[in-house]
Amino acid sequence: xxxxxxxxxxxxxxxxxxxxxxxxxxxxxxxxxxxxxxxxxxxxxxxxxxxxxxxxxxxxxxxxxxxxxxxxxxxxxxxxxxxxxxxxxxxxxxxxxxxxxxxxxxxxxxxxxxxxxxxxxxxxxxxxxxxxxxxxxxxxxxxxxxxxxxxxxxxxxxxxxxxxxxxxxxxxxxxxxxxxxxxxxxxxxxxxxxxxxxxxxxxxxxxxxxxxxxxxxxxxxxxxxxxxxxxxxxxxxxxxxxxxxxxxxxxxxxxxxxxxxxxxxxxxxxxxxxxxxxxxxxxxxxxxxxxxxxxxxxxxxxxxxxxxxxxxxxxxxxxxxxxxxxxxxxxxxxxxxxxxxxxxxxxxxxxxxxxxxxxxxxxxxxxxxxxxxxxxxxxxxxxxxxxxxxxxxxxxxxxxxxxxxxxxxxxxxxxxxxxxxxxxxxxxxxxxxxxxxxxxxxxxxxxxxxxxxxxxxxxxxxxxxxxxxxxxxxxxxxxxxxxxxxxxxxxxxxxxxxxxx
Ligand code: NAD
Ligand code: MN
Numbered sequence: 467x468x469x470x471x472x473x474x475x476x477x478x479x480x481x482x483x484x485x486x487x488x489x490x491x492x493x494x495x496x497x498x499x500x501x502x503x504x505x506x507x508x509x510x511x512x513x514x515x516x517x518x519x520x521x522x523x524x525x526x527x528x529x530x531x532x533x534x535x536x537x538x539x540x541x542x543x544x545x546x547x548x549x550x551x552x553x554x555x556x557x558x559x560x561x562x563x564x565x566x567x568x569x570x571x572x573x574x575x576x577x578x579x580x581x582x583x584x585x586x587x588x589x590x591x592x593x594x595x596x597x598x599x600x601x602x603x604x605x606x607x608x609x610x611x612x613x614x615x616x617x618x619x620x621x622x623x624x625x626x627x628x629x630x631x632x633x634x635x636x637x638x639x640x641x642x643x644x645x646x647x648x649x650x651x652x653x654x655x656x657x658x659x660x661x662x663x664x665x666x667x668x669x670x671x672x673x674x675x676x677x678x679x680x681x682x683x684x685x686x687x688x689x690x691x692x693x694x695x696x697x698x699x700x701x702x703x704x705x706x707x708x709x710x711x712x713x714x715x716x717x718x719x720x721x722x723x724x725x726x727x728x729x730x731x732x733x734x735x736x737x738x739x740x741x742x743x744x745x746x747x748x749x750x751x752x753x754x755x756x757x758x759x760x761x762x763x764x765x766x767x768x769x770x771x772x773x774x775x776x777x778x779x780x781x782x783x784x785x786x787x788x789x790x791x792x793x794x795x796x797x798x799x800x801x802x803x804x805x806x807x808x809x810x811x812x813x814x815x816x817x818x819x820x821x822x823x824x825x826x827x828x829x830x831x832x833x834x835x836x837x838x839x840x841x842x843x844x845x846x847x848x849x850x851x852x853x854x855x856x857x858x859x860x861x862x863x864x865x866x867x868x869x870x871x872x873x874x875x876x877x878x879x880x881x882x883x884x885x886x887x888x889x890x891x892x893x894x895x896x897x898x899x900x901x902x903x904x905x906x907x908x909x910x911x912x913x914x915x916x917x918x919x920x921x922x923x924x925x926x927x928x929x930x931x932x933x934x935x936x937x938x939x940x941x942x943x944x945x946x947x948x949x950x951x952x953x954x955x956x957x958x959x960x961x962x963x964x965x966x967x
Contacts, residue, residue, distance in 0.1 A: 494808065497815040499602045504592045506679065512542045512702065513685035515555035516695025522547040527704070529678060532599040532828075533812050533821040533856040541678045544701035549670065549710040552699040556641040556668040557716055559696030564668055565638075567694075573624030576663055578691045580617035583610070586687065590652060590680055595812040597679040598651055599821030599857070600775050602813050612937055613656040619939035620660035623960055627665065630957055636964035638666035639742060640718035643711040645732075647724045648674035648823050649778040649879075655681055657954050658721050659698060660939075665963035667719075668697045672711055674724075675704040676824045709735070717741060721962070723780075726877075726902075726948045744952030744962050746780065746944060748877040749905030752898035753783040753934070754888075754920060757792045759910035763932065765799045768883070771908060771934035773807060773861050776822055777831075777881040780949075781906035783934055785874060787894050790887040797865060797885060804848040804861045811853065819881060821856050828857035831880030838864050838873045843884070875901050891916065895923035904946030908934045927953070 509526060511518040521542035528537045544552070564572070583590065587610045594605040627636045642662045646654035651673055662669050673681035685700045701707060705728070712720055712735050722732050723746040736743050753771055755764050771783030788796050812820035822828040838845055843864040852858040862882040867874050874884050888894040898907055907926040909917050917931045927945040930936060937943075942958035944950055952962050 494816045499813045510682040513700040514552045541702040544703040544707045546710045552670045555696035560668040563694040569625035576621035583614045598677045601817040601820040616656040616660045616939045620664035624664045634966040642667045642669045642719045643717040644671040644721045645708045648677040651677040652680040661959045670699045678702045745950040747950040749780045750901045750903045751783040751906040752785045753908045754894045755788045756911040757789040758912040764910040772883040786885045793887045834878045841871045843867045902948040905949035
């Protein structure tokens with residue numbers, strides 16, 4: 467089948483008499499979400515011991531809206547002294563009020579936070595899209611609902627920990643230092659804070675420097691919820707602030723989500739200390755598509771797997787492995803579908819792909835696009851229009867690639883998919899496993915037995931079958947190899963925040 471045949475079938479009028487002219491491709495009218503109700507402060511302080519406090523050195527850094535390149539606010543830069551103050555507040559809360567509360571009352575606070583997140587969901591969604599560039603459709607329908615779901619889920623465990631670990635006595639670890647990335651800012655905060663509090667710990671959390679807005683709004687919510695002072699502390703800053711947390715002597719556990727490079731630095735710093743740690747790092751997920759799968763559904767799944775959140779997803783399915791005899795057809799269908807994706811204003815409800823999170827990431831992704839060409843790949847990008855300012859990249863497909871290419875081995879963390887073919891299930895498994903990562907993968911087939919056979923062979927923390935990027939607070943998440951150590955979510959996520967006696 468030639469490319470033009472497929473295009474023609476897709477846009478043909480529904481009946482010969484139809485007045486609808488699909489061939490000219492309708493434009494969507496803009497449907498922007500209004501940011502008018504969202505009150506963003508000009509400047510945010512550190513949230514330590516239940517109060518907003520100025521940073522010791524008085525330094526601030528700007529946060530940019532990546533869709534407009536405009537500065538939207540500034541955050542305080544926490545120094546070693548500020549981190550120390552936050553850890554002391556967390557220690558005091560841990561030894562005092564928080565520990566003396568009954569588990570049931572602790573649970574009530576977490577439920578209250580969950581309900582207040584739902585009440586303020588719209589503000590949080592808009593802020594998340596403005597500060598980070600993700601489409602409002604995703605922040606509104608995926609991120610924020612999942613944030614609330616995590617707090618609800620872990621609130622329920624607070625007074626049932628004995629049942630989670632039968633025959634053992636679970637005890638909180640103490641003060642937890644938590645460092646999170648910019649791709650799912652509030653969701654990563656929820657993954658960290660909800661289980662920590664449910665198990666009776668106190669926390670010092672640092673959001674990523676390009677996306678600290680919703681974390682500071684969360685600090686305001688925590689204050690409004692009346693949580694005892696010092697239980698949740700939020701300090702803003704860049705890598706230096708993060709390493710002050712990692713290296714603080716009075717922290718009992720480090721929970722880190724971010725790049726494999728920084729994960730390795732952290733692991734080195736923690737070696738030989740008695741701090742516990744979990745590391746959720748990078749990925750290069752494989753999507754294995756067999757000839758017997760429902761192809762159109764699979765194409766939708768692949769689109770969701772790689773272009774969701776601009777491809778800024780650790781578990782993104784960034785490598786398609788398609789059975790050789792259906793490869794041409796699948797590639798044409800993918801290209802066809804790419805043309806319908808709308809790239810642009812994150813606040814527009816029609817937008818499928820928003821802005822790349824920061825200038826730095828924009829440059830990184832672009833350098834991978836150039837590298838792909840240098841490595842000899844064929845590059846296909848959709849022809850849609852993109853805004854003149856802001857950091858936007860059209861959805862991209864690399865074909866004619868090989869396993870040893872850097873674009874196949876390294877995490878691009880952008881809207882770019884590589885396509886390879888395979889003949890047998892064993893070849894697919896081998897190619898899927900042949901990267902340094904092991905976070906996530908997907909299998910599309912009509913045969914349940916094949917799902918189990920391939921699933922067993924994949925060395926990935928998460929495997930989806932005939933779908934992708936489905937998340938739920940009850941199910942554990944985490945990686946093998948360079949994708950990290952430990953699990954978050956579900957019962958496994960509780961285990962990471964208790965000592966069992
Ligand atoms: P990053 O590692 O650069 O930064 C992550 C966080 O660590 C930020 O808050 C940053 O300020 C902080 N940091 C930087 N240097 C530090 C240091 N030396 N010590 C302590 N903290 C430091 O990663 P990123 O670019 O923000 O995020 C993208 C990466 O995160 C991708 O590789 C992605 O795969 C990964 N990620 C993984 C998961 C997962 O669950 N496995 C989830 C989301 C993102
Ligand atoms: Mn920003």
